[in-house]
Amino acid sequence: MCPPTFFDVREAKNPYMGHPIDRIRAHQQWQNLRRSLEDAGVKVEMIAPVEGLDDMVFAANQVFIGDHDKIGKFIVPSRMRYPSRQREVPFYVDWFRKRGYRVIELDFGEDFLEGHGDLLWHPDRSKIWAAYGFRSTRGGIEKFAAAMQELGIPVVPLQLVDAHCYHLDTSLCPLNQDAALTNPSAYSKESLKDLRRGWKRIHELSSEEAHRFMGNGIVANGHYITPYLSDNLGKILAAEGLTPVIVDTSEFEKSGGSAFCMKAFLD
Ligand code: ARG
Secondary structure, X not given: OOOXXXXXXXXXXXXXXXXXXXXXXXXXXXXXHHHHHHHOOOOOOOOOOOOXXXXXXXXXXXXXXXXXXXXXXXXXXXXXXXXXXXXXXXXXXXXXXXXXXXXXXXXXXXXXXXXXXXXXXXXXOOOXXXXXXXXXXXXXXXXXXXXXHHOOOOEEEEEEOOHHHOOXXXXXXXXXXXXXXXXXXXXXXXXXXXXXHOXXXXXXXXXXXXXXXXXXXXXXXXXXXEOOOOHHHHHHHHHOOOEEEEOOOHHHHOOOOOHHHHOOXXX
């Protein structure tokens, strides 16, 4: 995680952005999120915030993290769509490099790829769900898929079509290896079919629920950390044996992100 010391909303990178934030509240909310992760049994490690990098708190985006029999722990650095966010990437790469992760650099050219915002491991690690349309580009996903193919890891591309679900992590949340939360209207028809084929149980969120980041939760040791809880989400979590933990992330929602976006899981 990255403390929100320099967190701010300056430029509208997604449809949620346009309202000033309250930095003190943001700090309290971030501390609560950190505490709820620790209460769920997660050990939290930190990266130092950098002045001027107002979105650095969204630790899900700067690198993709993996682990592989042959090459061990690795990352794939992102190429962020907005230049202001491209500047975050070297700080994250440095953090991982110092901790022994192998760095797989891709030559993106004009393409973009936004880490775990758009790339989600299937929980059994059999494949990677990879979305494009608003932030990552189809070409970025293809370049990533080619690199993963060399490691024998299949990548399933998904096209996003709802600007309020501009990252995959706003409309797909793996709950366990059989079940996922999803907002079906975030995908093109073909992609929705591909997505459904990969899960035994697809639990649907409405667009309204997804736009309130209920699908942007964190699954941790039997808990589901979420900014809000609806009857529908409550029933889904009960059916999958997860206990909801509600954490207010309203200041970060003004930047288009919630719980899931504010961390990267290490292997
Ligand atoms: N303001 C950030 C942006 O638009 C929010 C990133 C949210 N991260 C996420 N993984 N969905 O880039």
